[in-house]
Amino acid sequence: MAERIVRTKNIGLRGIAVADTKISYIDGERGVLIYRGYRIEDLAANSTFPETAFLLLYETLPTVEQLAGFEKDLRAARHLPAFLVETMRQWPKTAHPMDALQAAVPLLAMDDPDLLDESRQANLRKAVRLVARLPAVVAAWHRIRQGLDVLPADDTLTHAANFLWQTFGIVPDAETARVMDICLILHADHTFNASTFACREVVSTRAHMYAGVAAGVGALSGELHGGANARVMEMLQRIVADGITDIPGWVRHQLDRKERIMGMGHAVYKTMDPRAKILKQLAFQLGEKIGQRLWPELTHAVEEAALAELSARGKTEIQPNVDFYSASVYHILGFPGDLMTCIFAASRIAGWCAHIIEEKFGDAQGKPALYRPQAEYVGDYCGKLDCEYVPPEKRRDVAASA
Ligand SMILES: CC(C)(COP(=O)(O)OP(=O)(O)OC[C@H]1O[C@@H](n2cnc3c(N)ncnc32)[C@H](O)[C@@H]1OP(=O)(O)O)[C@@H](O)C(=O)NCCC(=O)NCCS
Numbered sequence: 001m002a003e004r005i006v007r008t009k010n011i012g013l014r015g016i017a018v019a020d021t022k023i024s025y026i027d028g029e030r031g032v033l034i035y036r037g038y039r040i041e042d043l044a045a046n047s048t049f050p051e052t053a054f055l056l057l058y059e060t061l062p063t064v065e066q067l068a069g070f071e072k073d074l075r076a077a078r079h080l081p082a083f084l085v086e087t088m089r090q091w092p093k094t095a096h097p098m099d100a101l102q103a104a105v106p107l108l109a110m111d112d113p114d115l116l117d118e119s120r121q122a123n124l125r126k127a128v129r130l131v132a133r134l135p136a137v138v139a140a141w142h143r144i145r146q147g148l149d150v151l152p153a154d155d156t157l158t159h160a161a162n163f164l165w166q167t168f169g170i171v172p173d174a175e176t177a178r179v180m181d182i183c184l185i186l187h188a189d190h191t192f193n194a195s196t197f198a199c200r201e202v203v204s205t206r207a208h209m210y211a212g213v214a215a216g217v218g219a220l221s222g223e224l225h226g227g228a229n230a231r232v233m234e235m236l237q238r239i240v241a242d243g244i245t246d247i248p249g250w251v252r253h254q255l256d257r258k259e260r261i262m263g264m265g266h267a268v269y270k271t272m273d274p275r276a277k278i279l280k281q282l283a284f285q286l287g288e289k290i291g292q293r294l295w296p297e298l299t300h301a302v303e304e305a306a307l308a309e310l311s312a313r314g315k316t317e318i319q320p321n322v323d324f325y326s327a328s329v330y331h332i333l334g335f336p337g338d339l340m341t342c343i344f345a346a347s348r349i350a351g352w353c354a355h356i357i358e359e360k361f362g363d364a365q366g367k368p369a370l371y372r373p374q375a376e377y378v379g380d381y382c383g384k385l386d387c388e389y390v391p392p393e394k395r396r397d398v399a400a401s402a
Pocket residue numbers: 223224225226228259260261262263264265266267268315318321322323
C-alpha cells in the first residue's frame with residue numbers, strides 16, 4: 001500500500017486540502033480574509049460579535065428579529081452551572097487559564113440537555129451555549145484564582161461588555177466595549193488552522209461537539225498558534241525590563257540566535273495579516289485613550305526593525321500576524337498575559353462550532369468521513385519488522401549497555 005502515501009510529512013500538511021468549507025476563505029498572498037462571503041474589514045467596521053457568530057453558524061447575516069432572538073438566547077445561556085463554579089474552586093490556583101478552560105469544557109457538556117441529540121438544531125443550540133459560556137468560564141477562573149467572587153452575568157450588557165464586566169468587575173464604557181467586540185469578531189474564524197482542524201478531526205469520529213471543542217482549546221494553547229499573543233507580551237515586557245532602546249540591534253541579535261519574533265510570520269499569509277492591520281489601529285486608539293502608548297509604539301518599533309532585518313535576510317514574507325498587536329490591545333484592556341489566549345478561544349468558539357456542524361453534516365462536501373491519515377512506519381528495533389518477545393528476566397538494559 002506504500003504507493004498510496006502522499007508524502008507530506010515534516011511540513012505539517014501545508015498545501016494539502018483535507019476538506020471543503022463554506023465558512024471562511026483566506027488569500028495569503030493578498031492578505032484577504034472572508035467569513036461566509038464578507039470581508040473581515042467590513043465585519044470589523046459594521047458588525048458585532050453576536051451578529052458575526054450568527055453569520056458563521058447560520059450561513060447568513062441575521063434579520064433584526066433573528067439577531068434579537070440570537071442575542072436573547074446568548075444572554076439566557078451565559079449563566080454557568082453552579083456545580084461547575086464549585087468544582088473550579090477546588091482547582092489549584094496556579095492552573096493556567098487555558099488548562100482551566102479546557103477542563104471546563106467537558107463539565108459544560110455534562111450540563112447540556114442536548115448533549116446526545118445529534119440533530120442540526122440541537123448542535124446549533126449547543127453552539128449558542130458554548131459561545132455564551134466560554135467567556136464566562138474564562139472570567140470566572142480569573143476571579144477564582146485571585147480569591148475573588150465570581151460575578152453573575154449582567155443581562156443589560158452586550159456580549160463583549162459583559163465579558164469585561166465579569167472578568168474585572170467594572171462596566172466598560174462604550175468605546176472600550178466596542179474594541180473588545182471587534183477583537184472577538186477578528187478572531188472568530190480562520191479556515192483550517194490547527195485548533196479548528198483538531199475540532200473537526202475529533203467530531204469526524206462522531207464524538208459530540210464538546211469533545212471537539214476541548215481538543216480545539218488544547219491545540220490553541222500552543223505558542224505556535226493561539227499562545228503567541230502571550231509570548232508577544234512577554235517579549236515586549238522583557239525589552240522594557242531590560243532597558244533595551246536599540247530595537248534594531250535587539251531584533252538582529254534575536255535573529256542571529258535563531259530566535260523567532262513572536263507575533264510575526266504565518267503558515268498562510270505571505271503579507272501582513274489583515275486582522276493585524278485593524279488591531280494595530282485599535283492598539284493605538286486604545287493606547288491614546290488610556291494613556292498607554294508605550295505598548296503599541298514599542299510593537300511598531302519591533303515591527304519596523306523586524307521587517308527591515310528579515311527583508312535583508314531574504315525573508316520578506318514574515319509579517320505581523322493577528323497576535324502581534326492584539327497583545328497590546330489586551331494588555332491595555334487589563335488582561336494579564338496568561339489570559340490572552342483564552343480571549344482568542346472565547347472568540348474562536350464561534351468558528352469552531354460552525355466547523356463542527358459543517359463536519360458533522362457534510363455541508364460543504366457531502367457525506368462526512370472519518371479523518372484517518374497514514375504514517376510511514378520507520379521503526380527499527382531488531383533489524384526486522386517483528387521482534388521476538390523476550391521475558392523480563394532475560395532482557396538486557398539496552399539504555400545502560402549503549
Ligand atoms: C506561525 C509560524 C509557525 C509559521 O511558520 P511556517 O510557515 O511554518 O514556517 P517555519 O516555521 O517553517 O519557518 C520558516 C523560516 O522562517 C523563519 N521564521 C518564521 N517565523 C519567524 C519569526 N516569527 N521570526 C523569525 N523567523 C521566523 C524560521 O526560523 C524559518 O527559518 P529557516 O528556514 O532559516 O529555518 C511561524 O511564523 C512562527 O513561529 N511565528 C511566531 C509564532 C507566532 O506568532 N504564531 C502565531 C501564528 S498566528
